[in-house]
Amino acid sequence: MYKGGFGLEECVFSELRLRRQHKAEEDIDPHLEISSGRIPSCSIFWSFVVILALAASVMFFTKGKKLNLPPVPKGRMPIIGHLHMMDDNEAAHRTFARISEKNGPLTMIYMGSKPTLLVSTAAIAEQVLKHNDQAFASRPFLTAGKTLGFDFKSIVFAPFGNYYKRLRRIYTVELLSPKRVALSQELRQIEVKHVMSSVLSDHLAGGPVNMTSKLQEMAIDNLIRMIFAKPNMGDKECLTREEMTTLKGVVKEAVNLARVIYVGDFIPLLDIYDFTGHKAKTMKLQAKMFASAMALIEKNKSNEKPVVDKDKQNLVDILLSQEGDDRLPDHALAAVLFDFIIAGSDTTSVSIEWAIAELLHYPHFMKRAQGEIDSVVGKDRLVDEQDIKNMPFLQATLAGYDIPAQTTVMLNLWAIGRDPAFWTNPKEFNPERFLNKDITMFRRDFQLIPFSVGRRQCPGAGLGLAVVQLAVASLLHGFEWSTHNQKPEEMDMREKPGLVTPRMTDLVVRVVPRLPLHVYHGRENGQQ
Numbered sequence: 001m002y003k004g005g006f007g008l009e010e011c012v013f014s015e016l017r018l019r020r021q022h023k024a025e026e027d028i029d030p031h032l033e034i035s036s037g038r039i040p041s042c043s044i045f046w047s048f049v050v051i052l053a054l055a056a057s058v059m060f061f062t063k064g065k066k067l068n069l070p071p072v073p074k075g076r077m078p079i080i081g082h083l084h085m086m087d088d089n090e091a092a093h094r095t096f097a098r099i100s101e102k103n104g105p106l107t108m109i110y111m112g113s114k115p116t117l118l119v120s121t122a123a124i125a126e127q128v129l130k131h132n133d134q135a136f137a138s139r140p141f142l143t144a145g146k147t148l149g150f151d152f153k154s155i156v157f158a159p160f161g162n163y164y165k166r167l168r169r170i171y172t173v174e175l176l177s178p179k180r181v182a183l184s185q186e187l188r189q190i191e192v193k194h195v196m197s198s199v200l201s202d203h204l205a206g207g208p209v210n211m212t213s214k215l216q217e218m219a220i221d222n223l224i225r226m227i228f229a230k231p232n233m234g235d236k237e238c239l240t241r242e243e244m245t246t247l248k249g250v251v252k253e254a255v256n257l258a259r260v261i262y263v264g265d266f267i268p269l270l271d272i273y274d275f276t277g278h279k280a281k282t283m284k285l286q287a288k289m290f291a292s293a294m295a296l297i298e299k300n301k302s303n304e305k306p307v308v309d310k311d312k313q314n315l316v317d318i319l320l321s322q323e324g325d326d327r328l329p330d331h332a333l334a335a336v337l338f339d340f341i342i343a344g345s346d347t348t349s350v351s352i353e354w355a356i357a358e359l360l361h362y363p364h365f366m367k368r369a370q371g372e373i374d375s376v377v378g379k380d381r382l383v384d385e386q387d388i389k390n391m392p393f394l395q396a397t398l399a400g401y402d403i404p405a406q407t408t409v410m411l412n413l414w415a416i417g418r419d420p421a422f423w424t425n426p427k428e429f430n431p432e433r434f435l436n437k438d439i440t441m442f443r444r445d446f447q448l449i450p451f452s453v454g455r456r457q458c459p460g461a462g463l464g465l466a467v468v469q470l471a472v473a474s475l476l477h478g479f480e481w482s483t484h485n486q487k488p489e490e491m492d493m494r495e496k497p498g499l500v501t502p503r504m505t506d507l508v509v510r511v512v513p514r515l516p517l518h519v520y521h522g523r524e525n526g527q528q
């Protein structure tokens with residue numbers, strides 16, 4: 001329980017109750033939310049904002065003053081609130097952690113005029129999520145939700161209510177259930193094998209290996225395979241080269257646009273003019289996303305006979321076989337398709353990348369993990385998913401890597417996972433801290449919540465973890481790793497601002513194969 005000068009109920013939730021009088025769709029409060037931490041980055045824009053801020057300062061009044069609010073950091077400005085404290089060159093979770101260190105574990109900042117809670121310790125996260133999850137289960141009504149989120153049909157942007165609950169059920173029961181994750185094991189193994197062959201080729205060609213781009217490709221290809229692959233396709237491509245290029249191009253554009261904060265969301269006056277053209281761009285892209293999703297869904301429908309064996313259905317088959325209220329309209333189908341790829345790809349690849357980078361940075365942990373993998377797998381075959389349960393150190397390593405704090409939430413998962421109340425030397429990479437500890441990432445252990453907790457927690461956690469574990473174990477098993485043109489201790493371990501806290505610089509490495517060469521080519525279609 002937070003022991004500040006105010007009770008949590010009396011402060012945050014009195015604000016919440018007050019604002020909930022303005023009922024929005026399905027009882028959602030669009031004003032007070034766990035909201036985006038992305039930062040605008042346009043100096044012309046900023047000049048404009050500052051002028052506006054000065055001009056409007058006369059009209060400025062602090063609504064919150066009468067309320068018993070959590071600490072509000074000094075420096076709140078008219079119109080822009082605390083937005084000026086954000087730094088384009090610093091990952092948002094670091095800025096928020098600094099603000100919280102100064103002002104307390106529960107701090108209220110203003111993103112423009114919008115009050116936003118910064119939560120930075122496990123105890124407060126527990127308070128907020130365990131007892132008030134429903135109140136906080138909605139998302140901000142951002143322009144991105146209207147455009148890139150197909151008018152809030154996307155699960156990521158959908159307000160909490162009946163539609164959201166239906167969609168969430170489809171995700172957890174059909175698309176990402178433990179059974180579906182197990183059924184897709186063969187597809188993951190195909191993609192992991194592809195990435196290993198590609199790493200090997202770069203090594204044989206004498207060059208360093210850019211792991212950042214290879215892992216991005218692997219993560220996205222795995223999801224595309226889950227969505228579109230037909231039974232008995234083996235490791236053949238499930239889309240033509242042209243379809244693949246169009247789809248990946250649209251995904252890339254969507255991720256780039258989603259990364260930009262649209263200031264009109266925080267300063268309504270600016271929404272009218274859209275002078276950066278951002279809103280128009282996202283609307284145009286939505287049309288492209290829809291057309292590309294519909295073309296692929298139509299092709300899936302027209303392919304051969306419908307797949308009736310549920311265990312062999314791809315995700316499009318599953319979506320199209322839903323009946324009654326669960327049969328989603330076209331825009332919702334397109335939204336699911338893009339959500340799946342966008343929410344599931346960079347989160348996964350960045351996690352793998354950080355894990356490998358941390359192990360390169362701390363070579364003794366790399367040796368220990370490789371020793372464990374060798375003792376379970378030997379050197380005559382590749383890692384299999386079933387092996388992972390026998391690798392406690394590897395699992396501890398993946399609990400301890402620099403978890404990508406989803407910077408779109410103000411629940412600062414990065415800071416919570418480093419709460420000094422729970423962890424000794426919390427900022428140090430040390431997998432040993434997780435060994436023999438009864439802490440999981442899936443129960444409500446608030447000390448470690450990389451997938452968040454509560455109603456909006458990640459529905460893809462099982463799949464994400466399966467891909468991360470298989471890929472990291474396979475890559476560590478398959479290669480000796482070394483840094484390229486620098487010592488391990490000189491590696492750039494900075495994060496860059498972004499949706500999933502990517503590394504500041506690409507992970508470029510040198511590798512040497514550790515297994516006989518025939519082993520790398522020995523598995524076809526996921527079989528030994």
Ligand code: HEM
Nearest residue numbers: 155156343344347348351406450451452456457458460464
């Ligand atoms: C290691 C990989 C991953 C990490 C660290 C991760 C983390 C997260 C986090 C922190 C959230 C936000 C929860 C919140 O707002 O409270 C989230 C949401 C989400 N994730 Fe993941 N995720 C990963 C992989 C995946 C995968 C593979 C998929 C699906 C293919 C996926 C689909 C989603 C979706 C759809 C949401 C939005 C849920 C909602 O709003 O109800 N994620 N993820």
